[in-house]
Amino acid sequence: MNGVDLTLRTLHDDERDLEQDLLAAAERHRVEHEFHHVATDVARWSREHTTRLAALGRDRGLDLSGPREHPSPGALAALREKASQALGRRPQAGLLLLHDLRDLHLAAVRSSLHWEMLAQAAQATRDRDLLELVTACHPQTLRQMRWTNTMIKVLSPQLLVNA
Secondary structure, three states: OOHHHHHHHHHHHHHHHHHHHHHHHHHHOOOOHHHHHHHHHHHHHHHHHHHHHHHHHHHOOOOOOOOOOOOOOOHHHHHHHHHHHHHOOOHHHHHHHHHHHHHHHHHHHHHHHHHHHHHHHHHHHOOHHHHHHHHHHHHHHHHHHHHHHHHHHHHHHHHHHHO
């Protein structure tokens, strides 16, 4: 397995984790409607990325598992929703949201760096399939980064001062 294959595998895992982290944060902060809906929407991008990375991996002889299946709503989902409602708009919930945004931002940055590494390798080796994948997916990861960064900038002053 060469470096490109290892980076594909790492990026696949990173994107899968980012999707799950976005969905979990969206559930934790369900009462923050804008955050909940945007996080759910941008999680779909990471799910699409894992699907496309797995397809490219198969073409290269790599066995990358497909995207994780969403668990069916059950006791854990109900518990998360009740916890979200109980926290509501208390200061602790705001600090938790900032913590989650920080972690989501760092996860998106990590994925972005791997996309950039793959873009450089694709250009150097003239790998059109890889370059096409990076060109399609990396801008969405950059938008995930910008969204988390903007949310941190908007929320930090009020939440940190009033905590």
